[in-house]
Amino acid sequence: MKIVGLMRIKNAILTIVETLYNLSELVDEIVIVDNGSTDGTLKIYSQFPKVVDVIKTKGFHEGRDKHLAHQLARKRKPDWMIYLDADEVFESTFTRTKLEKICRGNHDAIGVRLFHFWLSKKFYRVDDDYFLRYTATPFPRIFKNTNYIYFDQDKRIHTWFAKGYKHLKTTKYRIKHYGYIYQH
Numbered sequence: 001m002k003i004v005g006l007m008r009i010k011n012a013i014l015t016i017v018e019t020l021y022n023l024s025e026l027v028d029e030i031v032i033v034d035n036g037s038t039d040g041t042l043k044i045y046s047q048f049p050k051v052v053d054v055i056k057t058k059g060f061h062e063g064r065d066k067h068l069a070h071q072l073a074r075k076r077k078p079d080w081m082i083y084l085d086a087d088e089v090f091e092s093t094f095t096r097t098k099l100e101k102i103c104r105g106n107h108d109a110i111g112v113r114l115f116h117f118w119l120s121k122k123f124y125r126v127d128d129d130y131f132l133r134y135t136a137t138p139f140p141r142i143f144k145n146t147n148y149i150y151f152d153q154d155k156r157i158h159t160w161f162a163k164g165y166k167h168l169k170t171t172k173y174r175i176k177h178y179g180y181i182y183q184h
Contacts, residue, residue, distance in 0.1 A: 001100050003027045004078035005050075006069040008062065010035040012086030013044070014182050020048045022089040026096050027082060031072040033057055033065045041086075052076070060156065067153035070162070074145055079103070082142050083162065087179040088114070094173040099142070102171050108146060109165035111138025116177045125180070138170040 005027040009016065023030055031053040034042060045051045053072050057065055066083070073081050080103050084090075090112075102110055115124040116131055125131040139161045143149050148164045 001080065001103065002029075002076075002078045003080045003082065003099065003103075004073045004076045005030040005082045005084065006066075006073040007032045007084055007086060008035065008065040008069050009033070009037060009041060009086040011037050011039040012041050013037075013039040015087040015178050016041050016044050017047075019084060019086055019089055020044065020051065023082065023084055024048055024050045026090065026094070026099055028078070029076050031055075031069055031076065033069040033072070035060065035065055062157050063151065063153045063155040063159045066151035066159050070151050078145050080142060080144055084141070084175070085177070085179070087182075088175050088177050091174050091176060098173065102169065102173075103142070105169060107167040107169035108144040108149065109140040109162065109168045110142035111168050111170040112141045112173060112175050113138050113170075114175045114177045116180055118180050120181060121176075121178065124176075138168070140165055140168055141175065142171075 005023045009032055029052045030050045033055050035057050045054050113135060115135055118125045126135050143162045143165055149162050150164050151162055152159050
């Protein structure tokens, strides 16, 4: 089974090493669309042999960039794909063997819950409606390489996950989101 990771990144120097290390443990190849990093992030990619393609874009347009990353990943002819943001990692108990096991079946997408860590890597938030809703809701982050699954290329912001899937399976494994550690 061939699995390709895809990412859209901009200025992720604080998290990109951990994210690429984590994703490299799960996938065969990684493609990246970098939207103008200026903080040293671009230099990190070459440290990871599984990063096989990096395309640079300019001007903020999340939908365009995720669509482009998806197209780059599809050209690698994977069976499955994983989308991660640059400030996300799967929990350590999620392995390639477990990933391949959950990819078997009649589903075409796998939903993963996100835990939003707050101010440190020790605490995550579920104390208000926003954090509770986005922790309880499984987002399709792992999906088959099909002609009908896509990213909304017309939407400039908040294109969180792939669309068009028909059968979503939810996994018990989670993604740790570190974006709120560094923003407050």
